[in-house]
Every structure is written in structure tokens, then in C-alpha cells.
Amino acid sequence: MKINIIGSDAERRAGLKTLLRRIARQAQFSEAKDWRQARTALKRSIPDMIVIDWAPDLRTADLQKLLDDTPRVPVAVMVDRCGAPLVYALMNAGAMGIVPRALDPILILRALEMVLVGGHYIPADIVDPELTRELTARRIQIRAQQRLKIRHHSTLSPRQQQIMRCVHMGSTNKMIAKTLGISEGTVKIHLASIFQQLGATNRAAAVAIYNNVQNAHLEILRSGDESSSRAVPGQAGVIPLRRSRKRYPSLLDNDAASLPMAAEPESSF
Numbered sequence: 001m002k003i004n005i006i007g008s009d010a011e012r013r014a015g016l017k018t019l020l021r022r023i024a025r026q027a028q029f030s031e032a033k034d035w036r037q038a039r040t041a042l043k044r045s046i047p048d049m050i051v052i053d054w055a056p057d058l059r060t061a062d063l064q065k066l067l068d069d070t071p072r073v074p075v076a077v078m079v080d081r082c083g084a085p086l087v088y089a090l091m092n093a094g095a096m097g098i099v100p101r102a103l104d105p106i107l108i109l110r111a112l113e114m115v116l117v118g119g120h121y122i123p124a125d126i127v128d129p130e131l132t133r134e135l136t137a138r139r140i141q142i143r144a145q146q147r148l149k150i151r152h153h154s155t156l157s158p159r160q161q162q163i164m165r166c167v168h169m170g171s172t173n174k175m176i177a178k179t180l181g182i183s184e185g186t187v188k189i190h191l192a193s194i195f196q197q198l199g200a201t202n203r204a205a206a207v208a209i210y211n212n213v214q215n216a217h218l219e220i221l222r223s224g225d226e227s228s229s230r231a232v233p234g235q236a237g238v239i240p241l242r243r244s245r246k247r248y249p250s251l252l253d254n255d256a257a258s259l260p261m262a263a264e265p266e267s268s269f
Contacts, residue, residue, distance in 0.1 A: 001027045002045060006038045007053025016051055016078070023113055035062045042070055049116050050075045052095075060089045067094035076115040087126050097121035155197055163190050168207050 001024045007013045013031050020027060030047065032038040041047075050070075052063070054077050067075060076097040077090050087098050097115035099108055100123055111121040156164065159180070166176040173191070177184040191203075200206035 001049075002030065002047040003027050004030045004032065004038065004041055004047040004050045005053070006032045006035075006050065008033050008055060009053065012053050016053060019109070020051065020112065022109060023116060035066055038066055039069075042066070046070055047073060049073065051112070052077045054079045054090075056080075060093045063090070063095070064093035074115045074118060076112055076121075082123055082126070084126050087122055091122070098123065156194065160190055160194050163187065164194060164206070164210050167191075167203055168211070 003020055003024065005013050005016050005020075007016070010031075010033070013033075017029050017031075020029070030041045030045075032041050047070075050067075050073055052075065063077075067073070071094065074097075075095045076099055077095045078099050078101055079086070080101055082098055082100055090098050096118075097111055097120060099111045099121060101108075103111070114121050162180060163176055166179060171179065173184050173187045176187045180187075191206075195201070195206055198206050198209045200209055
């Protein structure tokens, strides 16, 4: 699978590439910083998907000109802010998905997956502002329930806290056993107890509940206007990324191993 990423900011392109690996592990990426490089890349080979990091100085006319040569390639556009005029202009130019960066990371994954398989995605508030307010209130309620679950962390033993930190870093049971000097069977017993206490069904759910947020690496997708939660000394949780203005922090390839898979739950401890 080949995916073209278009955007003027190299760090944001790197962030998008890391995210897209969670949807297509074996994807080959081609990056372009402007329309000229994008047209050159399209002449070399036709990709399976195009993802554009939209900036205020870009023009929809240039996008339409680019996509006229590849009418069947699904295109997703990441935007900071979007109103109905911009959304409809991008759709008319050929984009199949307009995805706000302010969405929850998992929703961004779902939207990109939808575009990849040939579907369409536009922000809910463009269709129905009242629906958006209702969904926002529901998300606030879910997050409040997650904050209640975080209190269960105090019931985890020091050894279970160590194991959860290893799980968060993406370690396997064998790696955890070697690191902590215990048997792999003991690790499985601890994990079963941890899952029961946190109310989790698998490792990814346990990490999400334990941290009370989605995986920190996916915070690269949030708008720079959003502030990250502060780390509290002595309290379990994610160390927030340093704030930056509308920039994705650069991630190395091996960092992506700890990200939660979209639509691929784990069944083993």
C-alpha cells in the first residue's frame, strides 16, 4: 500500500506517518511539502490514499487541479478549524474526508480508515450543530466516568504498578518477566488481577484506563490551542507532551509499537 502525505511542516508529516502505520503497517510513504512535489510524486506512481495537512494559505483550486489526475484515489484532509464553506469547498475539490485535529485520537483513526476504504467523513457540526453539542456532552460524561476508574489505581500493589508501566511501554510478558526478575507465569497472574481491578478486557483497555487518557503518543493530533493535563507527582498517569503551536512532535518508528491498534483488539494477557 502506498500513501502520499502532503504538508509544509516536516514534523507534522512525521506525526501523520506514525499514525497511519496504525492503520496500514506495511504502507510505503511518499512525502511532499508543496503542490509541485505532490504532482511529481503522482507522476511516478498512483498511491492508494492521499492525506493532506491543510494550512490557511493553501487554495482549494490547487487541490482540485492536483486531484483531477487521480479521481479515484481517496483523499483525507486534516484541518485545524473548519466551517461549512471550507468543508464544502474541499469536498467539491475531490476530498472524501475532512478531519478536524481537535477530534479524539481514536475518532481520527476511524475517520482515516473510513476514507481509506472509500467512505466519506465530514465533521458532525457541519451537518447538525445540535448533534455536536449532544455528542460533546456525552464525551464529557464518559471522561468523568473514566476519572472515577482512575481511583482504582491505589489498589494496585507496587509490583502491579511496575507491571503496568512495562505494559504501557509495550513490553511483552517475557520482557516484563526478565526486567522484573520473575517468571512469565507470575506476570500473567498479576495481569489477570490488574485487569479485574481496572475493569479492563485487554492490555490496550488497561493502559487507557490506567492513564485516564488515550495513549499519549496520539496527542500529536490535537490542536496546538488545546492544553495538556499536568502531571501530578506521585500519581499514575501520562506525562503530557510539551505544548507547541500547531506542530506535531516527531516520533521515531520504534515508538509506534506502543500505540493502540485501530480495530485490532488484543486477546492475550
